Amino acid sequence: MTSVSQHPVAKPAAYNPDAKIPALVWLKSNLFSSVWQSLLTVIVAAVLIRFCWFVLDWGVINAVFYTADPDTCRAATGACWAVIVEKHRPMLFGLYPYAEHWRLVLMMVIYLVTIVVSLSPRFWNLRLLVPLWIVATSAIGVLMFGGVFGLRYVPTSEWGGLPLTMLLFTGTVLIGMPIAVLLALGRRAPLPVARSVSVVFIEALRGVPLITILFVAVNVFPLFLPAGVEVNKLLRITIGIAIFFACYQAEVIRGGLQAIPRGQYEAAASISLSYWQTTRRIILPQALRICLPAITNHIIAAMKNTSFVIIIGLFDILTATTAVMQDPLWRSFYIEAYLFVALVYLFFGYALSLYARQVEKWIASGRI
């Protein structure tokens, strides 16, 4: 049987990790690898299809999208998205005077444009960003407070809704990040006193719930000030959330600082850079890059944490929605209303995490 050896031997295909796996092979290995797996797939798929059908049936087919009459909604078997259409203004803008809502719309446009511009590396140029932030901040201040240019004055106690959530969140991050960096540096400082002050501060605040810190900001902080001096409640609360945020962020940044090799400090010392020069030009840029994913997580958490202000009576988007849901006519459509608020949070959280992933790519490619 010499002919066997004469046969051309089929050459095994070279291993190519990028090769596309045939669909059937993929299905077999990922969904139907064994009898049990196949059974599981079928059951899960059945439940999933049922659920999707329910969502479609409730949320689209039988839903009421537009009506001013809650009874129309009650008659329908599906969702009542009309509650959002009907109540979107008190939900989005809270207690802010109804006739002045256009100011909040304008404010949100300015806010979003400023943020988007500031986040794009193309515009990372202090000569552009500093004037932009000065103009944007003053424009937002004028729009929110009023009292000039014939705009009606609106005190902070009447601010509310999504703009308030945005301001609380931005304030938290802008105030919190520098404090976080200082606390992290303090915890790693060569000075034992600075170290112990930072450790006690960080650990004590991380050990208590955010609510107790908000109580301090609202009820105790005014007692700390000499008679006659007052700090705005909204500002006190923002600072409270910011300090809480800073304590968690400080631990993240400390992790980044610890990852910097000793050689970096020694190299900086050998070219006789001072402590602050070393920190600012050598250590921090690297440390912050290293712990960026964790920093993002806490920034997203900070956005979720702004919802805690419901407990001390600020009218953020959640408080405003809860208040709207007290309306006996629309009260039964709470699921739709809360779903809407949840989607707002999910949207901003998702946008933040997408951006963070992009920044990680930029860092990996050496762009920033």
Place this chain on the structure above:
Amino acid sequence: MIDTNQDRSGKRSARSLTDILYSESFRTLIYQVALAVGVALLGLYLYQNVIENLSRQNIATGFGFLDQVSQFEIGETLINYSSRDTYGRALMVGLMNTLTVSAAGIAVATVIGFSIGIARVSNNWLLQRIAIAYVEIVRNIPVILQVIFWGAVIRNLPAPRQAVELWGLGFLSNRGLTFALPATDPAHVWMFAALIAGIVLAIVACHMAKRHREATGRYIDMLWPCVALVFGPPAMVWLGFGAPHDISFPERQGFNFVGGATISPEFVALMAGIALYSSGFIAEIVRAGIQATPRGQIEAARSIALRPRFVMRYVVLPQALRVIVPPLTSQYVSLVKNSSIAVVIGYPDLVNIGNTVMNQTGQAVEAIAVMMMVYLIISIVTSLLMNFYNRLVAIKER
């Protein structure tokens, strides 16, 4: 530091004032003294302001208010309490409620979190995707929103007459969750005692088996003996008491239920909200733990013909637990802290009652200090236990 002013013989040469001023150790000392004095002065200043403000507003200071009569009722209490009791006792009621709802939340979050975490690393693509979607959704919606949502769901449930029936075992209505429970029997206390004794016995037996293995190299499988030791004594006590098997089923009567046990709507909503929120984080922790065991180890274990369940028990689990337990505990602590949002739903936890006490007495500083101290103690005790556990399971290298 190399002291340039010190000559070879070790004799100090005269130091000029500038040398001292510019020496690093001196400056370090100055910075620290300045910082310490600054912090102390700030503290003193704030303290003085507080004292001044309080005396101007005629608010008492100190913890004397804890002994005053509270004059308010609390909806849910685990210990005897009435409005004639003291503020101190009211806060104690709140603490018990915090611990109860947290314990229930931890149990639920752990079960769901582990299930989703295992589904997250499943070979089944569909299941994996669903688990990912679940995690992303529950983690990214604020916990307060979730609690408020469940509160609204329960408030909008039908009244007891039209309550949702749960497989004949209980009801879900706007009065909360009502479920069947074994009728109270003196045997239960003894069964509980027997259970504790069984657990102690099992631990001792496992320890002895380990000693035996270390001494002789012979391995005794302790899984089933331990199960028998833990559950055997309570079962025997139960039989000894004549196997009492009366179960109190809830029944609709008038506008409410009789029989069974009822958990209040506030408790259910708060527990559901904080437990589901945490379950997303726990699922991710479990996934990371399972994935921490390198594939090669599992393959190596299989290649020495270890049975799949032993691969799980002796190779994957011990390593996974080492990775899972520390973040899991800090997740539990943050669940306890999240339970402090009870006030949005009206559940009388420590912060809710503390808030009432604060409003009634005006003693904000002391009331908030009590709340903070309690949570701080919970955090510190947990992290001490965690350090102890870490030392126990740390990889012992030669």
